[in-house]
Amino acid sequence: MKLPVLDANLMLRPALGESGLDPARLEGELAERFRAAHARVEARRAEGEIGFLDLPRAVQASRRVQELADSFGQLFENVVVVGIGGSGLGAVMLRDALLAPRWNERTAEERDHFPRLYVLDNPDPSTVSSLLDGLELGRTLFNVVSKSGSTAETMALYLVARERLARRVEPEQVRAHFLFTTDPDRGALRRIAEAEGIATLALPPNVGGRYSVLSPAGLWPAAATGVDVDALLAGARAMAERCMGEALLANPAGLFATLLHAADVEQGRSVHVLMPYSDRLRSLALWFQQLWAESLGKELKGPTPLPALGASDQHSQVQLFMEGPHDKVVVFVAAAEGGEGVPIPSLHGETEELGYLGGHTLGALLDAERRATTEALRRAGRPSLTLELGRLDAYSVGALSMLFQIATVYAGALYGVDPLDQPGVELGKRLACGLLGRAGFEAPAAGNGDPRWRV
Amino acid sequence: MKLPVLDANLMLRPALGESGLDPARLEGELAERFRAAHARVEARRAEGEIGFLDLPRAVQASRRVQELADSFGQLFENVVVVGIGGSGLGAVMLRDALLAPRWNERTAEERDHFPRLYVLDNPDPSTVSSLLDGLELGRTLFNVVSKSGSTAETMALYLVARERLARRVEPEQVRAHFLFTTDPDRGALRRIAEAEGIATLALPPNVGGRYSVLSPAGLWPAAATGVDVDALLAGARAMAERCMGEALLANPAGLFATLLHAADVEQGRSVHVLMPYSDRLRSLALWFQQLWAESLGKELKGPTPLPALGASDQHSQVQLFMEGPHDKVVVFVAAAEGGEGVPIPSLHGETEELGYLGGHTLGALLDAERRATTEALRRAGRPSLTLELGRLDAYSVGALSMLFQIATVYAGALYGVDPLDQPGVELGKRLACGLLGRAGFEAPAAGNGDPRWRV
Numbered sequence: 001m002k003l004p005v006l007d008a009n010l011m012l013r014p015a016l017g018e019s020g021l022d023p024a025r026l027e028g029e030l031a032e033r034f035r036a037a038h039a040r041v042e043a044r045r046a047e048g049e050i051g052f053l054d055l056p057r058a059v060q061a062s063r064r065v066q067e068l069a070d071s072f073g074q075l076f077e078n079v080v081v082v083g084i085g086g087s088g089l090g091a092v093m094l095r096d097a098l099l100a101p102r103w104n105e106r107t108a109e110e111r112d113h114f115p116r117l118y119v120l121d122n123p124d125p126s127t128v129s130s131l132l133d134g135l136e137l138g139r140t141l142f143n144v145v146s147k148s149g150s151t152a153e154t155m156a157l158y159l160v161a162r163e164r165l166a167r168r169v170e171p172e173q174v175r176a177h178f179l180f181t182t183d184p185d186r187g188a189l190r191r192i193a194e195a196e197g198i199a200t201l202a203l204p205p206n207v208g209g210r211y212s213v214l215s216p217a218g219l220w221p222a223a224a225t226g227v228d229v230d231a232l233l234a235g236a237r238a239m240a241e242r243c244m245g246e247a248l249l250a251n252p253a254g255l256f257a258t259l260l261h262a263a264d265v266e267q268g269r270s271v272h273v274l275m276p277y278s279d280r281l282r283s284l285a286l287w288f289q290q291l292w293a294e295s296l297g298k299e300l301k302g303p304t305p306l307p308a309l310g311a312s313d314q315h316s317q318v319q320l321f322m323e324g325p326h327d328k329v330v331v332f333v334a335a336a337e338g339g340e341g342v343p344i345p346s347l348h349g350e351t352e353e354l355g356y357l358g359g360h361t362l363g364a365l366l367d368a369e370r371r372a373t374t375e376a377l378r379r380a381g382r383p384s385l386t387l388e389l390g391r392l393d394a395y396s397v398g399a400l401s402m403l404f405q406i407a408t409v410y411a412g413a414l415y416g417v418d419p420l421d422q423p424g425v426e427l428g429k430r431l432a433c434g435l436l437g438r439a440g441f442e443a444p445a446a447g448n449g450d451p452r453w454r455v
Numbered sequence: 456m457k458l459p460v461l462d463a464n465l466m467l468r469p470a471l472g473e474s475g476l477d478p479a480r481l482e483g484e485l486a487e488r489f490r491a492a493h494a495r496v497e498a499r500r501a502e503g504e505i506g507f508l509d510l511p512r513a514v515q516a517s518r519r520v521q522e523l524a525d526s527f528g529q530l531f532e533n534v535v536v537v538g539i540g541g542s543g544l545g546a547v548m549l550r551d552a553l554l555a556p557r558w559n560e561r562t563a564e565e566r567d568h569f570p571r572l573y574v575l576d577n578p579d580p581s582t583v584s585s586l587l588d589g590l591e592l593g594r595t596l597f598n599v600v601s602k603s604g605s606t607a608e609t610m611a612l613y614l615v616a617r618e619r620l621a622r623r624v625e626p627e628q629v630r631a632h633f634l635f636t637t638d639p640d641r642g643a644l645r646r647i648a649e650a651e652g653i654a655t656l657a658l659p660p661n662v663g664g665r666y667s668v669l670s671p672a673g674l675w676p677a678a679a680t681g682v683d684v685d686a687l688l689a690g691a692r693a694m695a696e697r698c699m700g701e702a703l704l705a706n707p708a709g710l711f712a713t714l715l716h717a718a719d720v721e722q723g724r725s726v727h728v729l730m731p732y733s734d735r736l737r738s739l740a741l742w743f744q745q746l747w748a749e750s751l752g753k754e755l756k757g758p759t760p761l762p763a764l765g766a767s768d769q770h771s772q773v774q775l776f777m778e779g780p781h782d783k784v785v786v787f788v789a790a791a792e793g794g795e796g797v798p799i800p801s802l803h804g805e806t807e808e809l810g811y812l813g814g815h816t817l818g819a820l821l822d823a824e825r826r827a828t829t830e831a832l833r834r835a836g837r838p839s840l841t842l843e844l845g846r847l848d849a850y851s852v853g854a855l856s857m858l859f860q861i862a863t864v865y866a867g868a869l870y871g872v873d874p875l876d877q878p879g880v881e882l883g884k885r886l887a888c889g890l891l892g893r894a895g896f897e898a899p900a901a902g903n904g905d906p907r908w909r910v
Contacts, residue, residue, distance in 0.1 A: 005909055005910065006909070006910050007904060007908065007909045008908040008909070008910070009904030009905055009908045009909070010904070011908075012905075012908060014905065015904055015905075023905075023907075023908065026908070084766070084767060084770045085767070085769075085770025085771055086770070088767075089771070100585065101581055101582050101585035101586070102585055102586065102589060104560065105559065105560060105589065106589070121767050121770075122734055122764065122765075122766055122767045122821075123766065123817045123820050123821055123824075124733060124734040124735075124817070124821060125796070125797040125816065125817040125818045125821070126556055126733075126734070126735060127556055127734045127735075128797055128817055129797050130555065130556035130557055131556070131557065134557060134560065134561070149808065150808035150809075151770075152812065152820065152824075153766055153770075153820070153824070155808065155809050155812060156799045156812050156815075156817060156820050157817075159799050159800050159802050159803070159809065159812060159813065160797060160798075160799060160800065160817065162800070162802060163800040163802065187808070188803070188806045188807075188808040188809055191806070192803065192806070209770070210771075249907065249908075249910060250910065251910070252910045255910050270780070270782070271726070271759055278579060278581075279577055279579040279581070279582045280579075280581060280582075286771075289771060289772065290770070290771035290772070293771060293772045293774060293775040293779075294771060294772070294774040294775065296775075296779075297772075297774050297775025297776075297777075297778060297779035298774065298775075298778040298779065299778065300778070300779065300780055300781070301779065301780065302775055302778075302779040302780065304726055304759070304761065304775065304779070304782070304783075306759065306761060309577065310577075311539070311577055311578065311608055312539060312540070312543075312576050312577045314540075314880060314883060314884075315539045315540025315541070315606075315608075315664070315745070315749075315880070316540055316544070316665075316741075316744060316745035316748060316749060317744065317745070317748045317749070317752075318879070318880055318883065319748060319749040319752050319753065319877045319878075319879040319880050320748040320749065320751075320752025320753075320757055320759065320879075321752075321879075322752075322879035322880070322882070322883075323752060323753040323754065323755070323757075323878070323879035324748075324751075324752035324753065324755065324756065324757040324759070325725070325755055325756065325757065326755070327725070327759070328759075341580070342580040342583055342584050342615060343615075344611050344614050344615060345614050345615065345617070345618040347614050347617060347618065348614070348643070348647065351643045351646070351647070352643075352894075353604065353605035353610065353642070353643040354605075354610050354614065354643055356888065356891055356892055356893035356894070357607065357610060357611050357614060357891065358614065360611075360891055361580065362578045362579070362580040362583055362611060362612075362615065363580045364891075365578050365607065365608070365611050365887075365891065366577075366578055366579060366580070368887050368890035368891050369578075369607075369608070369883075369887050371886075371887075371890060371899070372883045372884075372885075372886035372887035372889075372890055372899070373883045373887075375883075375886050375899040376882040376883035376886055379882065380879075380882075422774045423774075423778070424773070424774040424775075424776075424777035424778035424835075425769060425770070425773055425774050425777070427777070427831040427834065427835075428769060428773065428777075428824075428827045428828045428830075428831035429769075429827075430827075431826075431827035431828075431830050431831055432820075432823050432824050432826075432827035432828075433811065434827075435823035435826060435827055436811055436812065436815055436819075436820065436823050437811055438811035439807075439811070444826070444827070444830040449462060449464030449465070449470055450464055450467075450469065450470075450478075452478075452704065453462070453463040453464045453466075453467060453478065453481070453704075454460055454461070454462045454463070454464070455460065455461050455463070455704060455705065455706070455707045455710050
């Protein structure tokens with residue numbers, strides 16, 4: 001079991017040249033800056049405000065998750081997680097990183113009889129009707145995830161799913177097709193569950209949606225599809241230990257946050273690209289995007305996280321990264337996967353444009369692409385970080401997810417914003433309620449604006 | 456048949472307040488600025504350099520596409536497009552926008568016996584082996600797309616696919632499982648096709664990868680899966696006509712480019728978010744990202760395109776858009792879809808948090824979310840544009856894709872960069888060849904850097 005390693009050489013002057021930060025600062029001023037941020041985080045932690053740090057040790061919760069996964073997993077062929085934002089992104093991230101590719105297209109045997117796993121987040125009518133029409137609902141469990149129990153999109157999808165179910169199964173069976181993951185005491189979902197005897201999992205009140213991947217919100221769908229949840233939590237636990245100290249150069253989460261913050265506020269490198277070289281980590285970049293954007297984007301501050309995927313984005317975004325404004329840092333994630341043995345055959349050896357490829361593996365090609373892009377950026381004076389993941393498995397993904405979450409709260413302290421709130425989304429929610437006629441909510445005036453500026 | 460409409464009101468002072476641009480400038484200085492950019496584009500067009508503008512009228516090419524689609528479509532159950540960057544993104548965009556959701560999971564009857572459509576872009580070993588193991592290769596056609604015929608990732612995937620095929624079908628049958636889309640005269644793919652009698656489609660030499668969605672690169676996979684290619688081209692043709700004039704306020708592509716350019720260079724709004732409210736347009740945002748990033752990101756200039764998805768990103772990125780730095784413009788895409796009739800049932804009417812939802816449709820909910828978010832951004836002084844798509848169909852998608860492509864060449868002229876080249880990706884390609892031992896290419900020195908900065 002090896003923890004991911006953060007390589008920061010290409011943020012620093014010796015390797016990067018003039019664009020780099022002075023490495024002496026890592027043992028001086030930046031170390032000091034981090035120490036202060038660390039103290040602020042420790043203080044909040046001591047107050048019990050940073051609940052996600054306790055999740056890897058929440059033995060009882062993870063046992064309940066596993067029990068409910070074992071019992072439900074046997075009964076259902078399909079699991080549909082209904083949840084948006086942090087209530088869906090973690091489940092998607094774990095599914096895509098840790099289950100076999102094209103999981104839902106595999107036969108039951110190929111899935112070792114674990115269920116298919118869908119995540120419905122967006123109330124898009126064509127997605128929803130297509131999915132619900134396509135599933136055998138009598139063999140489907142809906143895991144509805146909302147901490148507040150009142151998220152409009154999630155509640156609407158729950159209502160639609162419930163009515164569809166009611167048409168297919170006996171009335172007294174409907175409740176058995178639901179599992180609610182919500183606040184332990186409050187909210188509509190909790191009340192409905194209690195009234196009807198629907199199974200539930202509790203989201204700890206001090207764990208926000210975007211920090212919930214290691215809570216039952218993320219763990220249950222993973223456990224239900226056979227992911228080794230113990231390994232996931234063990235990786236997270238080990239990384240949390242590694243990221244607890246105040247010494248900058250022994251704390252990968254601290255170093256990650258400190259370097260990205262400095263690049264933003266000192267050099268205007270406000271776009272933070274997360275670029276894994278692995279299809280299986282594409283969703284990790286989307287999960288990280290929510291974490292970084294919603295935690296740090298407030299009070300007119302906050303970097304812009306930008307997901308990318310190697311090698312694909314070498315043919316899309318990398319031109320901009322190489323020659324555009326000096327406003328980005330690229331964070332590479334290098335994963336050595338089990339499948340890397342796929343050999344490239346030596347065909348068309350007489351054709352110079354193909355001949356050199358034969359004899360390598362696809363994994364080696366992908367790795368060469370990553371190293372080449374890293375080096376090209378370096379020569380262009382563009383800083384990068386590399387997270388070396390080693391094996392892509394539950395342990396390393398658990399560790400990586402913890403590194404990012406801890407880095408986010410450190411970054412909040414460095415930027416001087418509260419990484420645990422999201423006040424900026426309330427107005428839109430209220431206006432949507434108003435437009436839908438919910439009592440007590442303002443509906444904005446309609447108005448198409450000046451027709452001259454509609455073209 | 457209705458063309459998409461660009462609503463620019465929320466970029467302008469009357470509606471947006473002080474953050475807005477002065478609308479008088481649209482009839483003065485900005486109109487003048489656009490007229491000059493328009494003239495530069497017209498000059499290049501007259502030289503035959505902007506090939507994509509001719510694609511909607513390339514009758515012969517589209518007839519050949521349709522013929523090859525009709526003949527191959529009957530024979531194969533699966534089509535795998537092998538292409539990266541512009542050679543894959545257009546096909547993915549059209550598939551996701553225009554085919555029924557979960558197309559590849561549907562039965563042959565549900566697909567009207569059109570083939571499944573996969574796009575292999577990344578040489579990720581686990582994706583590749585999973586897909587090739589899972590397909591019945593004897594019923595699979597590989598459409599290899601590379602203009603140069605030498606793209607490393609694409610060539611490697613072609614070699615792997617070819618060897619797998621050779622194990623499953625008779626040697627003389629292998630060539631019939633390939634269709635090459637490449638330069639009409641040059642490159643390795645062209646030479647192999649000629650030597651072996653493999654079917655080909657020609658990519659016009661004056662059409663670059665990211666402008667190739669309406670060339671055989673994008674059209675053939677669409678036609679093979681039953682998309683109405685004539686309607687797609689008709690929409691593109693109509694939009695191209697609409698976007699040809701030099702009058703800013705009668706040219707949606709010109710207005711799009713001029714406003715986003717001004718917001719960037721005058722107000723520092725350098726992040727351009729494309730946020731469709733439709734799952735089916737999620738890939739459109741990725742396709743646009745390549746177009747905007749690779750065309751404009753050069754000479755230390757260029758905005759950063761950022762894909763988003765409504766309503767999902769209201770629970771992820773919108774916090775940053777609302778309260779982060781004033782460095783963004785959000786471009787909404789509003790699509791009214793056929794499926795919007797999915798009704799939300801009136802269940803749990805006694806529960807206040809759910810009761811107001813019943814009686815609406817999911818489409819109405821999604822639309823209310825979009826309007827609410829637009830209004831919330833406006834109140835926060837954050838500018839936005841809205842593209843009203845009307846019906847999401849081949850005509851409107853063809854039109855929209857043309858609007859974005861023309862806007863991109865206008866934006867190139869406004870930024871003063873060449874929107875048709877991508878010099879910044881060459882170094883990485885060369886270094887990758889070096890690392891793989893291709894003769895005549897430099898391999899960068901290995902070196903793990905200073906171990907102190909590896910944590």
